[in-house]
Amino acid sequence: MDKRYTDYNSYLRRIFGCRVQKISIDAGLTCPNRDGRIETGGCIYCNARGSGTGAFAKGISVYEQVVRNQSLMAKRYNAKKYIAYFQSFSNTYAPVSVLKKLYDEATSVPGVVGLSIGTRPDCIDEAIVDLLESYTDRFLIWVEYGLQTMHDHTLKRINRGHDFECFKRAVALTRNRGIKICVHLILGLPGETRQMMLDTAGAISRMGIDGVKLHLLYVVKGTVLEALYLQGDYRCLEQQEYVDIVCDVLELLPREMVIQRLTGDPHPEELVDPLWSLQKSRTFSLIQETLVKRNTWQGKSLSCCLS
Numbered sequence: 096m097d098k099r100y101t102d103y104n105s106y107l108r109r110i111f112g113c114r115v116q117k118i119s120i121d122a123g124l125t126c127p128n129r130d131g132r133i134e135t136g137g138c139i140y141c142n143a144r145g146s147g148t149g150a151f152a153k154g155i156s157v158y159e160q161v162v163r164n165q166s167l168m169a170k171r172y173n174a175k176k177y178i179a180y181f182q183s184f185s186n187t188y189a190p191v192s193v194l195k196k197l198y199d200e201a202t203s204v205p206g207v208v209g210l211s212i213g214t215r216p217d218c219i220d221e222a223i224v225d226l227l228e229s230y231t232d233r234f235l236i237w238v239e240y241g242l243q244t245m246h247d248h249t250l251k252r253i254n255r256g257h258d259f260e261c262f263k264r265a266v267a268l269t270r271n272r273g274i275k276i277c278v279h280l281i282l283g284l285p286g287e288t289r290q291m292m293l294d295t296a297g298a299i300s301r302m303g304i305d306g307v308k309l310h311l312l313y314v315v316k317g318t319v320l321e322a323l324y325l326q327g328d329y330r331c332l333e334q335q336e337y338v339d340i341v342c343d344v345l346e347l348l349p350r351e352m353v354i355q356r357l358t359g360d361p362h363p364e365e366l367v368d369p370l371w372s373l374q375k376s377r378t379f380s381l382i383q384e385t386l387v388k389r390n391t392w393q394g395k396s397l398s399c400c401l402s
Contacts, residue, residue, distance in 0.1 A: 099383070099392035100345050103306070103355040107178075110235065111208060116174035118164040121183040122197050123151030127218065129184070133256040139319035140253065140281075140312060142365065148183070157200040165206060178209040178235070187214040187223045187238075195226055202234055209235030211277075216240045216265035217257040224268055231273035239277040239308065239355075240265055245295040249284050254319070266302060277306035277355055282340050283332040284312055285323065289340055296344040300352070300397065307348060308356035311337055314367040321367055331369040338381045342391060350394035357382055 098105070107115035127133045129143075137143075150160050161179055168174040179201035187194060198210060210230060219238075230236050240262060244250060247258045262278075269276055278299055282292050299307065314324045314331060323329040332340070341357060348354075358378050366372065386392060 099386040100354045101350060101352065101393060103353055106353045111176050113175040114173055115176045115178060115208065116168040116172050117178045117180040117211065118161055118168065119148060119180050119182045120157055120160050120201060121148045121150040121152075122157055122181055122186060124181075124184050124186055124188055126184045126215070127188060128215075128254070128256045133217075134254060136254060136319065138253050138255055139285075139323070140315065142315050142317040151183075157197055158204060161201055161204045161207065165204070175206070176208045177204075177206050178211050178237075179204075179207050180211040180213070182213050185214045185218045186212050188218040191222050191226050194223065198226070198230065202230065207234075209237070211237040211239060213239045213241070215257065216242065216262040219265045219268060221268065224272055224274070227269075227274050228272045235275070236273070237275040237277050237306065238269055239279060241279045242295075242299075243279065243281040244284055244287065244291070245298045246287070246291055249287055249291070252285055263302075266304070270303065275305040277308060277353075278304050279308045279310060280344075281310045281312050282337060282344070285320075285329055289343070292340055293343055293347060296347040300348050304352060306353035306355050309341055309344065309354070310356065310359045311369075311372055313359060313361050313369060313372045315361065315365045316367055317365075324367060334369070334371040334374070334378065335381065338378065338385050341382055342385050342389060345386070345393045346391055346396040348393055349397060350392075352393070354393065 104114070126137065129135060129137045161177070165177060168177065181197070201207060201210065212227065227236055227238060242262045243253065243255060245259045250258055266276060280295060280299070311332065314321050314329070320329060345354070358375060359372065360375065361372050363373060
């Protein structure tokens with residue numbers, strides 16, 4: 096096999112027959128872990144910027160964000176079609192009428208063939224799932240739930256504001272509605288052992304999840320995690336250490352599960368540590384090299400159990 100895991104770009108090419116590129120959108124939404132409904136400080140690794148671009152605050156509409164990035168993606172990747180990715184903070188955390196306006200604005204741009212909605216499992220309900228389902232006859236729809244870990248004591252430690260049961264309820268509510276489900280997992284959370292990370296991967300593999308994003312926990316300026324790091328109370332994973340855990344996790348995930356991400360994209364000006372996290376291409380290469388060296392692949396452990 097060429098790639099030893101089911102990568103996202105190949106998955107999209109099989110569906111649409113061409114290069115499809117995600118366009119990140121900042122819709123100006125917030126998070127219940129920041130606006131006071133649950134907490135005000137957010138998760139310990141997240142700063143006030145979150146994963147946002149700040150585009151909405153600059154007065155750039157959702158429609159314009161998509162249009163501007165289309166031309167860039169076409170030149171850089173020869174992309175022909177696009178997925179509108181609502182990335183910043185919690186993109187189901189608003190009244191349904193507001194969400195519909197945002198999603199309609201993104202899907203009205205020619206060339207957009209899908210939506211990917213990043214959110215939290217405690218920001219979903221029947222009405223929002225109904226709204227997402229209403230697009231499935233015309234667009235590829237993914238909802239991305241930030242879980243990070245199955246371990247409730249870790250979720251509490253990172254100030255996540257929900258538990259694993261909440262995630263399971265969100266998955267049950269979303270399943271069988273024509274909506275693809277992606278889960279975000281963070282490797283290297285404070286206090287987590289390798290076995291704990293693998294236990295989370297194993298739990299996800301049994302839930303019928305369609306895709307996964309794996310993230311390295313890196314330290315960002317202006318976060319609680321930065322304070323822990325500077326006090327010597329948190330150690331970042333080394334590059335090969337992270338690579339080895341990723342390969343272990345891949346072995347536990349069903350082959351049909353789409354691997355949407357293998358590591359994160361820190362903003363260089365915000366990054367404290369590890370500096371190797373900026374070497375994304377090198378990390379990808381090491382993952383592939385390690386899979387080959389170990390003669391392993393996505394789902395190998397599952398196939399061994401079935402044989």
